[in-house]
Amino acid sequence: MGQHGEKAREILLDAAEELFARYGIDAVSNRRIAEHAGTANHSAVAYHFGGRDELLRTLLTRHLADTTRRRSALFEALPADAGLPDLLACLILPWTDHLASLPLPSWRARFVQQMRSVPSMHSMLGQAAVASPLTDELVKRVHAALGGVAPSVLYGRSSILGTMVLGVCADYEERVQDGVEEPNWTGVGYFLIDSCAGMLSAPVTHPGDFLAAPSSVYLL
Template sequence: MGQHGAKARETLLDAAEELFARYGIDAVSNRRIAEHAGTANHSAVAYHFGGRDELLEALITRHLEDTHRRRAVLTEQLDDGAGLRDLLACLVLPWVDHLASLPVPSWRARFLHQMRAVPSMQSVLQRSAVANPVSEDLIRRTQAAVGDLAPAVLHGRSWILGTMTIGVCAEYEARIQDGAETPNWTGVGYFLIDSCAGMLSAPVTHPGDFLPQPSPVYLL
């Protein structure tokens, strides 16, 4: 792809991410994305991505390399006896630090918050969350650190943590844009780490079948 084509593709991705974050996935047409990107070619999305699902997948995966790089750096500092909180830090902080690196206003967290409601993209989100060996190993070690939890409880709590993490970041992103917050993404990250550790280590007082097949945690 030439330089012009690559720039046009990125412009479309930026426009789509903003519109999807603001209005929801189903409320935004490909034509509206093209117009917001400043192109008169209303078929630009189809030309550059092939279809709607391909556009959404490109949006989901566009920043993964940066997050994976940050995660690898943190993970290299862990020792074999790393505890739950240190493992969670390696999962949460790279995602939050990436959000902190984006220009204001950013739309990343709000876009992913909207994406969780799109059934056809659930498998893409799941693959993206464990798209490299470092992430896979961290998730395995985190599960081992709370190995006394029944699998259904662990999966159910992971679903809650994924919802909480993306939801908190999406709301914080909006508050920064509105001027209600001075950005402190590091503080948000450690708040989420503490909250996740508390959730995973909490006692089970009433075993049951709540969420026997929940959605996985997504920390992109």
């Protein structure tokens, strides 16, 4: 595909991410995306992506290389005796640092949150979030650092963690856009690290299964 085609794809992706973030996944048609991108070709999404599912997959993975690079660098710098906050930093800071790198206004956190709110999108999110052996290794080490907490409890808390991280980031992204907050994604990242560490390691006062399988955090 030529340079013009690549630019057209990026404009469509930017338009789609904004509209999905603002109005939800099911409320935005391919035609509306094309119109918002400024093209008279109402079949532009089908032409450039083959269909809606491929557009969504491309949106989910378009920044994955950046977060993976950031995560790898943090992982390489981990001390041998890395504790829970260090491990969580490797999972969370690549996401918040990536959000900090986006031009304003950004829509990334709100788009992923909208994807997570649609049950039919969970499979696609899960496929995109099965990031790499590195992420798997970090999750295993987090669980090992919490050896006194039953797996079923960790799975349940991971589900809450995913909702919390995305919710905080989506809300902060909107507040930055509205001028309520000056951008400080580093501060947000460390706030989330502390919050997640506290939640994951909290005492268990009433043992019991919450989820039967692991839940992804969906930091893309």
